[in-house]
Amino acid sequence: MYLVDDAKMWWQARYKEIEEGMITLTSWTDFKRILKDHFYPENTEFVAQRKLEEVKHTKSIRDYVREFSACMLEITEITETNMTFEFVNGLKRWAQKEVMRQNPKTLSSAISAAERLLDFHGEREVP
Missing domain, CATH: 1.10.1200 (Non-ribosomal Peptide Synthetase Peptidyl Carrier Protein; Chain A)
Known part of the structure; x- marks a missing residue:
């Protein structure tokens, strides 16, 4: 609900993948990890x-x-x-x-x- 712009579009795609069983997201820690992996610069x-x-x-x-x-x-x-x-x-x-x-x-x-x-x-x- 609080995500906007690129983050909102990213989450909608991830949510669809979760629904289709393509990825598993079982905890807040998992969510933070994939969010950081996508949006944080590598360094x-x-x-x-x-x-x-x-x-x-x-x-x-x-x-x-x-x-x-x-x-x-x-x-x-x-x-x-x-x-x-x-x-x-x-x-x-x-x-x-x-x-x-x-x-x-x-x-x-x-x-x-x-x-x-x-x-x-x-x-x-x-x-």
Whole structure:
């Protein structure tokens, strides 16, 4: 219902193939996979990984978390340990030290630890 233009035409063709038994689509994950396979450029994940290497904590922690999270939405082949390492590695040195003291085991816990530093270090969100 929410697809338009090329995506709507693509889905109508896939739906017909499903009805005729030519393809099987049994889950939301399957749908997302075939949709991405068709519409995402082949190098989307590579580009996101490259960008992830360049994302650094230069402004506020919130800005860094936002940029980092946007990259992670495009990357599917990365472990929790590597995500956490990449996140902490991109922080400023003082923030790295403070986050590492809390020994985060997941990306979520590392992000939470970093966000708690806002008041500690006196960072303010600039409108």
